[in-house]
Amino acid sequence: MKEDFLHYLWKFKKFDALNLKTSNEEEITIINVGQYLELAGPDFFNAQITIGQQKWAGNVEIHLKSSDWYVHHHERDSAYENVILHVVWEHDAEIFRRNNSEIPVLELKQYVEKETIDNYQSLVSPKSWIFCEKQLVDIDEFTLKNWQERLFFERLERKSQPIFDLLERTNQDWESVLFCLLVKNFGLNTNGEIFLKIALSIPFSIIRKESFEIENLEALLFGTAGLLDSEKEDNYFKDLKFRYFYLLHKYQLEKNAIEPVQFFKHRPDNFPTIRLSQLANLYHSQQNLFSKINTLSSLKDIYEVFQVSASDYWLNHYHFDKESPKKKKLLSKSFIDLIIINTIIPLQFAYAKSQGKEISEDLISLLNEVAPEKNAIVDKFSFFGIKAKSAFETQSLLQLKNEYCNKSKCLECAVGIELLKKNN
Incomplete structure (x- = not known):
């Protein structure tokens, strides 16, 4: 009890x-x-x-x-x-x-009544994954859909807090906040926090000024990441290194010590060299990116904005000094979907909240068009009968598992309460 x-x-x-x-x-x-x-x-x-x-x-x-x-x-x-x-x-x-x-x-x-106690004991009996895993299929669609919407916005509220923290840190500069979020999320789970430190080490005003020269943007990102610290024979490497130290002197920047970016366990297309080059090309090709992204509601338009690739040098490289088979390194649709889920939707939500605007239906509508995420939690829910059809549903399921199931909050969960009602 x-x-x-x-x-x-x-x-x-x-x-x-x-x-x-x-x-x-x-x-x-x-x-x-x-x-x-x-x-x-x-x-x-x-x-x-x-x-x-x-x-x-x-x-x-x-x-x-x-x-x-x-x-x-x-x-x-x-x-x-x-x-x-x-x-x-x-x-x-x-x-x-x-x-x-x-x-x-x-x-x-x-x-x-004894039946009520028995039903509760049944709901919270020893679990293999979650307590109600064998009863999930008994939940009616109306209850589940309403609960998923609540879960989705709970997750957005959590994701919006770091955005408001960044806003304070960047003197209310939404363009700078977007830059930090994008850089972090381009680093994925392994390099995300390191990439965020890179973004915070470069004043966004400098990114704005240097965005017209792609080599300067790459020099800033690669140099801050410590990828230009060694000596190499590669001419492209030498050029970026020269530009980096010139920009340090030009803007009176200090070279901060940042832990090394990780290549280990990444597919080559997710190597930090490729992701940083794609970021540089994004900011080279798109001016006032926040203003543009904040008004986008069409999935097609978002995909078009993020149709960028790594620079020509990276057509046949993943590392400096090491040639590889030629391949254009475009952002994939699945990667752009992650950017929509983890950057664009939370940012649009936070900005609307700061302006006192209501865009909940627009966000749900947009994310319902995005393909469902693929991960162990989503797969497990599917195994037990809850099959997500969109990223809106997968985000809700992640919130459910992490904030309710893992914390045994069955009696604060609409699914748990509904199961108890059904059994009474």
Whole structure:
């Protein structure tokens, strides 16, 4: 038995609410169970109940045992002075306020049907992946779709916080924020944080000024990444190195120590050399990129903006000084989809939020056109009967698994609550 189950029982009145009595045999009538805010302090705020002939308005605290009141030291906390009812599973001690007045106790276990307890135990029984994996297919589409939308925006809220942090760091320059996000996400999971440090080491005003010369952009990105630190015979390498130190002197920049970018375990097309060159070409070909991206709602238009490749040198190179078979290194559709999911959608959401605008339907519509992501979590949901048809659905499933399933928040999850309702 867990306390969150008691919260669920009280919130949805999943007990015999018509015949309640306190531990002192006074009749209880619930007028309003209160608001479940999950904040510090009592569990339910502004409840209204009648005990005996007296109507009360105040807060309700819930514990497994009455004595937990003292275990949690609520007797010392003024926030609990307005508790009008102590709801517990097992009553094992009388509880008093600081003025020595007794707090009425409702022992809930005698009012809950055995079937309800059995259903809860079934839902949270030992899992192989998630608790409800064998029951997922029983969830009706309406419930699932509504919950997916909520999950999607919860995930966007989380993703928007680093954006607002970057906004503070860049003096409210949205173009600079976009640059940082793009650079980070071009680095994928392995090089993402290193790439972000590279972006933050170069004032975006310099990127703006030097965007008309692709070699200068590459020199800045490669040099800051430490890829020009060695000595090589390659003429292209020598040219970039000369340009880099010239730009350091020109803009009075300090060469910051950044950990080495990683090539290991990457497919060649994801090598940092290729991704940094593609970034340079993107900013060489697109001016005022944020203003453009923020107004794009067509998937076709987004793909067109990101139709960039690495520079000609990289047609037959993945490393300096080492030739490879000739191949044009264009951004793939699947990579652009990742940029849409992890950069464009969160940025559009954050900007609209900062402007007080509502674009929720537009974001859902756009992401419903993007192919579903491929990863272990999405594959596992598919195995258990939840097959994602778009990136909107895969983003929702990732939020569900990471923030609810992994944290055993079944009773805060629409799927878990629906399963309990179905079983009752």
